[in-house]
Amino acid sequence: MKNNLLPLMVACSLGAVTLSSLAQDGGVSYMHITGTVVEPECVINNNQQIEVDFGEVLTTRVDGVNYETQIRYSLSCSNLLRNTLKINLRGTPASFNGGLFMTDVAGLGIRVYDASKTAVIPNSGELQFTYAANNPPALYAVPVAQNAAALPGGAFNGSATMVLSYQ
Numbered sequence: 001m002k003n004n005l006l007p008l009m010v011a012c013s014l015g016a017v018t019l020s021s022l023a024q025d026g027g028v029s030y031m032h033i034t035g036t037v038v039e040p041e042c043v044i045n046n047n048q049q050i051e052v053d054f055g056e057v058l059t060t061r062v063d064g065v066n067y068e069t070q071i072r073y074s075l076s077c078s079n080l081l082r083n084t085l086k087i088n089l090r091g092t093p094a095s096f097n098g099g100l101f102m103t104d105v106a107g108l109g110i111r112v113y114d115a116s117k118t119a120v121i122p123n124s125g126e127l128q129f130t131y132a133a134n135n136p137p138a139l140y141a142v143p144v145a146q147n148a149a150a151l152p153g154g155a156f157n158g159s160a161t162m163v164l165s166y167q
Helices: 002-025
Strands: 041-044 069-071 075-078 084-090 097-102 108-114 126-130 139-145 161-166
Antiparallel strands (some): 069 139, 084 161
């Protein structure tokens, strides 16, 4: 306990010396700080849900390449302090692969990536881009099956939330 008090006493002593020496300088100046808080506004897909429809998918052809679909959305921003932005996609990762988004079918996930084929990892990956009006960055989605998974027939669904922020 005694060793823990020594650094505190030294810090208090130094603080007293510093305050004492400032008072002896004899000068005081006041600082006025101003600024304006600007709220950027970005509207993704006209505030409508983004739909990605793969159509009919054959269970035996789900290989992470077949059925690649461009994610069609719009992006409009105003009042930006700078045009360097990033997109994060938030959602539940597939249980069999953390780089995929979960669907409601066991053994089936969705990979999302940009035009250079760089994957956007759920909750941690980001796509950095320079904003240009009416030209959002290209994103693609493709269904991926777990190795040796026997996918059942029927509809499947998944979801993610697109979040924009400054780089």
